[in-house]
Amino acid sequence: MNFCGVLAIYRFEMSRTRRTLIQSIFAPVVTTSLYFIVFGAAIGSRIQEVDGVSYGAFIVPGLIMLNLLTNGISNGSFGIYFPKFVGTVYEILSAPVSTFEIVLGYAGAAASKALLLGFIILLTASLFIELRIAHPLIMMAFLILTAISFSLLGFILGIWADNFEKLSVVPTLVITPLVFLGGSFYSTDMLPSFWQTVSLFNPVLYLVSGLRWSFYETSDVNVWASLGSVLLFLLICFITVVWIFKTGYKLRS
Amino acid sequence: MPAEKTKSDLMNGLEKADTPLIVLGNGQHAKCAGFIAKTHGLRTAKLRVGEAVVFQQGKSHNAAPMNDVVEPVLKISNLCKIYSGGFHALKNVSLEIGKGEIVALLGPNGAGKTTLISTICGIVRPTSGKVTVAGYDIVNDYRKTRSLIGLVPQELTTDSFETVFNTVSFSRGLFGRRPDPAHIERVLTSLSLWDRRDSKIITLSGGMKRRVLIAKALSHEPSVLFLDEPTAGVDVSLRKDMWQIVRELRESGVTVILTTHYIEEAEEIADRVGVINHGEIVLIEDKKTLMRKLGQKQLMLDLIEPLHEIPASLADFALDLTVNGKRLIYTFDTHEQRADITAFLDGIKSADIAFRDLQTSQSSLEEIFVNLVEGSSRRPPEREVEP
Numbered sequence: 001m002n003f004c005g006v007l008a009i010y011r012f013e014m015s016r017t018r019r020t021l022i023q024s025i026f027a028p029v030v031t032t033s034l035y036f037i038v039f040g041a042a043i044g045s046r047i048q049e050v051d052g053v054s055y056g057a058f059i060v061p062g063l064i065m066l067n068l069l070t071n072g073i074s075n076g077s078f079g080i081y082f083p084k085f086v087g088t089v090y091e092i093l094s095a096p097v098s099t100f101e102i103v104l105g106y107a108g109a110a111a112s113k114a115l116l117l118g119f120i121i122l123l124t125a126s127l128f129i130e131l132r133i134a135h136p137l138i139m140m141a142f143l144i145l146t147a148i149s150f151s152l153l154g155f156i157l158g159i160w161a162d163n164f165e166k167l168s169v170v171p172t173l174v175i176t177p178l179v180f181l182g183g184s185f186y187s188t189d190m191l192p193s194f195w196q197t198v199s200l201f202n203p204v205l206y207l208v209s210g211l212r213w214s215f216y217e218t219s220d221v222n223v224w225a226s227l228g229s230v231l232l233f234l235l236i237c238f239i240t241v242v243w244i245f246k247t248g249y250k251l252r253s
Numbered sequence: 254m255p256a257e258k259t260k261s262d263l264m265n266g267l268e269k270a271d272t273p274l275i276v277l278g279n280g281q282h283a284k285c286a287g288f289i290a291k292t293h294g295l296r297t298a299k300l301r302v303g304e305a306v307v308f309q310q311g312k313s314h315n316a317a318p319m320n321d322v323v324e325p326v327l328k329i330s331n332l333c334k335i336y337s338g339g340f341h342a343l344k345n346v347s348l349e350i351g352k353g354e355i356v357a358l359l360g361p362n363g364a365g366k367t368t369l370i371s372t373i374c375g376i377v378r379p380t381s382g383k384v385t386v387a388g389y390d391i392v393n394d395y396r397k398t399r400s401l402i403g404l405v406p407q408e409l410t411t412d413s414f415e416t417v418f419n420t421v422s423f424s425r426g427l428f429g430r431r432p433d434p435a436h437i438e439r440v441l442t443s444l445s446l447w448d449r450r451d452s453k454i455i456t457l458s459g460g461m462k463r464r465v466l467i468a469k470a471l472s473h474e475p476s477v478l479f480l481d482e483p484t485a486g487v488d489v490s491l492r493k494d495m496w497q498i499v500r501e502l503r504e505s506g507v508t509v510i511l512t513t514h515y516i517e518e519a520e521e522i523a524d525r526v527g528v529i530n531h532g533e534i535v536l537i538e539d540k541k542t543l544m545r546k547l548g549q550k551q552l553m554l555d556l557i558e559p560l561h562e563i564p565a566s567l568a569d570f571a572l573d574l575t576v577n578g579k580r581l582i583y584t585f586d587t588h589e590q591r592a593d594i595t596a597f598l599d600g601i602k603s604a605d606i607a608f609r610d611l612q613t614s615q616s617s618l619e620e621i622f623v624n625l626v627e628g629s630s631r632r633p634p635e636r637e638v639e640p
Contacts, residue, residue, distance in 0.1 A: 002396070008426025012415075019414060087410030091469070094374040094404050095427045096396040248378060 005097040009105025010112075013079050017113050024075075024113065025120060028067050032121050035063055036128040039185060050187050051218040056129040061211040062184025063125070065204065068118045068143065069150050069179060073171045075110035076154020081161055084250075099245035103155060107241075110151035111144070118143050132215070138223070139214035145230045146207055150175075152237035159250050178204040188220045203229060325349040326477055326508050327373070332382035334368055334532075342368040344532040346382070350525075352476070355499060355509045356537075357519035359622050360529035366512035367407060369529065370479045374404045386477060400428055403470030407481040407512075409462045413455035417446055420454060421468045428473035440468045444498065460491040467498065478502060480511035484518060496522045516622055528622060543621065550615055552583040552594065554601070554608040564604040570597050581606070 017024045039059055047055040083089035092102060125131060133139055153170075161167040182204030188196045199205050200221070210226025213219035219226070243249070327350040334343040342365050350356050360366050371377040373384055375395055384391045386398040412420050421437050441447040444464040449457065454465060463483065470478060480499070484492040492515075499509050499522050513519055519526050520540070527537035536543070559578035570593070573582040583597055601608070 002429045004426045004429050004431060008423050011426075012412075012423050015415075015419070086413070087406070087408050088412055090371075090374075090376055090404065090406050090410065091424060091427060093376045094399060094402070096399040096429050097427065098396075 002095075002097050002101050005095060006101045006105045006108070009092075009097075009102065010109045013075075013106060013109030014112065016079075017075075024071075025117065028071065028117055029120055029124055032063055032067065032124055033128075035059070036125065041128075051189070051216070053216045053218060054129065057131065057216070058187075058212075059185050060122070060125045060129065060131065061215055062179070062182075062208050064118050064121050064143070065146065065182075065208045065211055066176070066179045066184060067121050068114050068146050069175050069204070069207075070171050071117050072110055072114035072147050072150030073154035073157060073175060075113045076107055076151035077158035077161065077167055077170075078154075079106045079110055079158065080155055081158035081167055084158070099242060102245070103152070103238075103241050107148065107151040107155050110154055111147040114147040114151060115143060118147070134217050135214040138227075139211065141227070142207070142211045142214055142230065145227075145234055146211075149230060149234040149237055152234070152241055156237065156240050156244065159244055162250070175204075178202055179208070182208050183220050184208050203233065206230065326352045326387055327510070328383075328385045329369075329373070330383045332369070332372065332384060333380045334365075334372055334377060335380045342532050343372070343379075343382075346529075346532070346534050348527065348534060348537060350508060350510060352508055353503060353506055354524050355503050355511070355522055356525045356527060357523035357540075358510065358512045358527045358529055359514075359516065359519055360512070361514075364529045365532040366529055367481055368532075370404070370481050370510070370512065374402055374479060375399055396429075400473065401476050403473065403475035403478045405463075405466045405470045405478070405480045405483055407485060409459060409466070411454045411462055411465060414453055416451050416453055417441065417457070417465055417468075418450040420465065421472045424469040425472035428475075430473045436474070437468075437472060440471050443501070444468050460488070460494075463491075463495075464498075471502075475507065477508045477510070480509065482512055482514065484513070484515060492518070544615070549584055549586055549620070550613055552585070552597070553612050553614070554581045554583075554606075555579065555610040556581055557607040557609050560606070564600075564606070566604050567597070567600045570600065581608075 036056065036059075039055075041056070043055070049055070050058045080089075083092060097105075122131070157167065157170050181199070182202045183199065184204075188199045188205070191199065206221055206226040206229040209220040210223050210230070213223040213226070327348070329346055329348040332343050332346040333341075335341050346365075346369060358366050358369070368377055372379050373386070373391060375391060375398075379392075386401050389397040389401075391398045412423075415423070418437060418441070421441065422432060422434075425437065426432065438447060441450055444467060446461065446464055446468060449461065454462060457465065467480075467483070483499075484495050496518070499511070502509055511518070511523075523540050525537060526540045526543055528535040556579050560574055560581065561578055563572050563574060563581075571584045573584070574580070575582060581601075583594075585593060
């Protein structure tokens with residue numbers, strides 16, 4: 001195992017975050033604060049409780065997931081896409097590092113950044129509402145598994161994309177709508193039964209619901225179904241990444 | 254059998270037998286061992302590649318008889334690369350490069366130079382064939398081979414917003430080496446980059462960026478360095494600096510394989526020159542031998558009286574009349590027709606042609622290259638005049 005290689009990639013990616021603190025950390029925090037002000041204070045003041053939880057507190061898991069997903073994908077995709085774009089990927093491909101080690105370095109850094117941001121959002125939320133976390137370990141499991149899964153998805157996206165437009169299309173046009181329609185700001189019980197059924201086909205619903213359960217023990221779907229779905233997604237992403245490196249898809253001629 | 258055990262056993266045997274013994278490695282070393290042993294009445298045994306030691310009367314000596322034998326650090330056998338679109342980029346390329354050599358690969362655009370380098374470095378996957386670096390296979394032992402190789406790409410691809418020191422340190426880590434700021438300092442100092450260690454790469458000139466790429470390639474102390482057109486787009490002064498760097502690398506034991514369009518570059522620094530065209534190695538030869546074998550010479554006579562046509566008695570010689578018939582040029586291959594100079598001069602005398610001066614010139618490597626690539630035998634337009 002080339003630990004030095006993994007550490008080099010990881011440090012390199014993390015140092016990029018340090019160079020872009022405003023974009024990486026402050027911007028999501030400001031955006032999330034706005035969500036709390038608009039949804040939590042303005043709209044939340046007209047909604048008493050959802051599933052026995054104040055509306056401001058209800059939307060916290062959804063907001064964390066929104067940031068975790070979009071940032072996991074953005075960091076994971078940009079980390080590998082940028083070396084491809086500027087040509088420095090030659091160094092990664094000619095280095096004595098295995099597929100697993102490359103993924104560990106890039107997706108590990110992307111997941112770390114997403115997790116860090118998730119915790120910052122959690123802290124920011126605690127400034128607006130009173131938080132309680134019923135199952136911290138389950139919460140950690142959800143956060144870590146989701147961060148890793150979506151960082152891997154970002155990595156796949158970064159390899160697939162051959163321009164910046166493709167790079168942004170999935171976070172903007174796929175993930176954000178799925179998060180908004182995945183019960184981040186409402187309970188599916190509030191929907192007509194037809195749309196409740198449709199929502200069950202939204203994979204993000206399982207993530208938000210599972211994370212919300214770890215906070216308030218209330219969920220739209222069974223927590224184990226949520227955990228199973230995130231594990232399944234992680235497995236699919238990992239197999240895809242292994243396939244990419246085995247075939248050299250868009251990396252090696 | 255582990256090498257250490259073998260050595261130990263041999264040493265014990267020596268103490269008992271007090272017999273002169275030679276211990277050599279595999280491959281070429283082993284073949285040489287047999288020959289030397291036979292001629293010197295010594296016994297032989299095998300160790301790992303590179304562990305060539307001569308024991309005599311119980312003492313170890315340098316392997317002096319081995320000096321002429323160079324273990325190939327890079328061995329390419331029947332390497333083929335066909336891209337998915339069907340383009341046959343490499344066709345049965347076979348090549349051996351010895352430790353400490355500087356080999357220049359010449360070839361026109363699209364000849365397969367970069368594909369060859371990229372395949373050895375692991376960036377491009379070979380379709381068939383085998384490549385070993387220091388005896389290790391590039392596919393099965395990729396960790397070992399890649400850690401032995403440094404690559405300086407053709408394009409100036411750098412992390413623009415990273416500092417010089419950090420990007421070079423990153424490369425060292427990526428290749429599995431622990432941080433060694435002292436080594437990074439040595440590399441940067443040798444490339445005149447130490448003063449710019451904290452500068453972002455985006456602020457550097459093109460020449461400096463090129464040197465940063467070399468520093469990155471040297472950061473993990475490779476024993477084989479590939480330079481893919483290292484002086485493309487570089488001014489003359491910097492080009493000469495690069496050549497000096499390459500020479501210094503060779504002195505430190507690094508094997509250098511460079512691709513270039515500049516014949517002058519190959520002529521200046523290479524030990525051997527390979528010519529690649531349409532994915533095939535047209536030729537690989539010691540530079541001096543190549544020039545001797547394939548180089549053409551010209552003998553130029555400045556005539557006292559101009560000639561209107563070449564006399565029939567000299568029709569067998571490849572002659573040209575220039576300068577309004579005042580200069581007669583005889584072109585000949587150095588390896589084939591040197592003996593004919595006498596016949597030519599005899600012919601000149603018989604034809605009663607008087608001349609006031611004569612001079613000879615030798616083909617440059619560029620002319621040899623052009624002839625090889627184009628497969629033509631047309632005579633070169635310019636020649637260097639020999640003193």
